Amino acid sequence: MEAALGTLLRETLVEGCDRHADRPVRRAYRLVLLGAPGVGKGTQAELLKERFRACHLSTGDIFRSARHKLAEDLSPGMATAIEFMHRGELVPDDIVVRVVAECTEQLTCPYGFLLDGFPRTVAQAEALKGILARHALKLDAVLDYELPREQVLRRISGRRLCSKCGISYHMESRRPKVSGFCDNCDAPVIQRDDDREEAVRVRLETYAKRTAPLIDFYRREGLLVTVQCGETPDVTFARSLEGLAKLTGA
Numbered sequence: 001m002e003a004a005l006g007t008l009l010r011e012t013l014v015e016g017c018d019r020h021a022d023r024p025v026r027r028a029y030r031l032v033l034l035g036a037p038g039v040g041k042g043t044q045a046e047l048l049k050e051r052f053r054a055c056h057l058s059t060g061d062i063f064r065s066a067r068h069k070l071a072e073d074l075s076p077g078m079a080t081a082i083e084f085m086h087r088g089e090l091v092p093d094d095i096v097v098r099v100v101a102e103c104t105e106q107l108t109c110p111y112g113f114l115l116d117g118f119p120r121t122v123a124q125a126e127a128l129k130g131i132l133a134r135h136a137l138k139l140d141a142v143l144d145y146e147l148p149r150e151q152v153l154r155r156i157s158g159r160r161l162c163s164k165c166g167i168s169y170h171m172e173s174r175r176p177k178v179s180g181f182c183d184n185c186d187a188p189v190i191q192r193d194d195d196r197e198e199a200v201r202v203r204l205e206t207y208a209k210r211t212a213p214l215i216d217f218y219r220r221e222g223l224l225v226t227v228q229c230g231e232t233p234d235v236t237f238a239r240s241l242e243g244l245a246k247l248t249g250a
C-alpha cells in the first residue's frame with residue numbers, strides 16, 4: 001500500500017499552503033472540522049484556508065481521487081477504501097489512519113492545518129492525538145458545524161459537480177446556466193456517487209452513530225466550538241472566527 005499511497009498523495013494532495021506567501025498570518029491554527037455530510041464544511045474549509053493559509057486535508061477528497069485510478073494501479077487498501085466509500089460506509093480506521101499519518105507535510109505546515117472529514121470515529125481521534133504527538137503538535141480547536149436534518153437532506157440532494165473541473169453547483173441555489181453542463185468547461189454536471197439517496201441515508205446514520213460521539217470527546221478535551229449553520233457561508237464563517245477567538249483567546 002505504501003508506494004501507491006505515496007504516489008496518490010503527491011498527485012492529488014491537497015493544495016498545500018503557499019509557504020512563500022508574503023501575507024503574514026497572526027497565528028497558526030490546527031483545526032478539525034466536524035459536521036454531518038451536507039452542512040457546508042467544505043465551503044468553510046475553503047474560507048478558513050484562505051484566511052489562515054493553512055493546509056487543507058480532506059480524506060474524502062483523497063479517496064474520491066483514488067477512484068479515477070485504474071484498478072491495477074490501486075493498492076489493496078485503496079481498493080477496499082473505494083468499495084466502502086461507494087456504499088456510503090466509513091472506510092476502516094486502519095486504512096484512514098495510515099493515509100493521514102503519511103501527510104506529514106500538511107500536518108507540520110507552519111500555517112497550521114484544517115482536517116476535513118477526519119477523524120470520524122473515536123478510534124481515529126485517539127490515533128490523531130498520537131500522530132500529532134509524534135510531531136510535538138496539538139489541536140487548537142474542533143469546529144462542529146450543526147444544521148437541522150431536513151436542511152441537510154435538501155442541501156445534499158440538490159448538490160451537483162462538474163465531471164471535469166469539479167466546480168460545484170446546487171439545483172436550488174446555484175444552477176448551471178445551461179442545464180446539466182458546466183459554466184466553466186461545458187462538461188456534464190453530475191451527482192456524486194455517494195450523494196445518491198441510499199448512500200446519503202447510510203452516511204447520515206453512520207454520522208449519528210460513529211462520528212457524533214466525537215462531539216462529547218472533544219468537549220471533554222476543552223476543544224469544541226459549536227457553529228450553527230443554515231444562513232449564508234459568510235455568516236457561518238464569521239461565527240467560526242468568533243467561536244475560535246473565544247476559545248483560544250486570540
Ligand code: AMP
Pocket residue numbers: 037059060061063084085086088089090091092096116117118119120124194203
Ligand atoms: P466526505 O467527502 O468527507 O464526505 O467523504 C466521502 C467518503 O469517504 C465517506 O463517506 C467515507 O466513505 C470516506 N471517508 C472519508 N473520510 C473518512 C474517515 N475519516 N473515516 C472513514 N471513512 C472516510
